[in-house]
Amino acid sequence: MARKKKEEEAPQGAPAWMATFSDLMNLLLCFFVLLFSMSTVDAEKFEQIAAALSNSFSVLPAGGAAMGEGALVSNGVAQLNDLAVYSTNMGEKTEKREEQEALQELEEEKLEQSEKMAEEIEEKLEQSNVIEAVEIDFTSQYVVLTLNGTLLFDSGKAEIRQEAMGVVDSIGELLPGYAGNVIEIEGHTDNVPIHTARYRNNNELSSARAISVAEYYMQTRNLNPSTLKYSGRGEYVPIGDNNTAEGRAQNRRVEIKIYNELSSN
Helix, strand or coil: CCCCCCCCCCCCCCCHHHHHHHHHHHHHHHHHHHHHHCCCCCHHHHHHHHHHHHHHCCCCCCCHHHHCCCHHHHHHHHHHHHHHHHHHHHHHHHHHHHHHHHHHHHHHHHHHHHHHHHHHHHHHHHHCCCHHHEEEEECCCEEEEEEEHHHHCCCCCCCCCHHHHHHHHHHHHHHHHHCCCCEEEEEECCCCCCCCCCCCCHHHHHHHHHHHHHHHHHHHHCCCCCCEEEEEEECCCCCCCCCCHHHHHHHCEEEEEEECHHHHC
């Protein structure tokens, strides 16, 4: 009886194509897991994961490029890198949006502080019966008290008029309550040229007027010189039309700016 032909033994090891196919399946699995988890992973961590995967999946000595016809793995790694870049850009946009929102919240808080200060100052000046001589306004940085230059000074001079002392002192009574805040005093003029024996031009006159008011408050209210600023702005920041007498009168002024706590810091 003829002997049955011995069955061929199975070849040792898996075919080479199975290793490539296995790598591809692993890559696709990780890719979809990453897509699924993007909503909960922050940009920095995701970028680190993508970089690690990019290095890990180059299974041949020469990396993904050595796969020859099996370029799908290399393309997948490239897509992961593109995804990492996309995620990084999204993270940067999120950070910028959060930063803008934080700045907006800060701006609103500063404006609220200034508004509260303006209401307090207005109430106190009303009690002193000098509110009609002071214009009060505010920004997100400060409350500004505007005094007419004609009330404070004689033409071409920087000495405070005696008739203005009531208004000046009433404002001075408020300032120690904001001693920790920056206080800025600005002198302004109209655009009519001036040249006297004492002041060569409007810049010098406006500076002298600002200094005159600042020194008076430092002497009478013991204001901290380190938080008290003063400057002359001359004719360069008008609030009225210099072509009319009324506008020029508005421009001749002294502004006292009391910064809120957030802006002072």
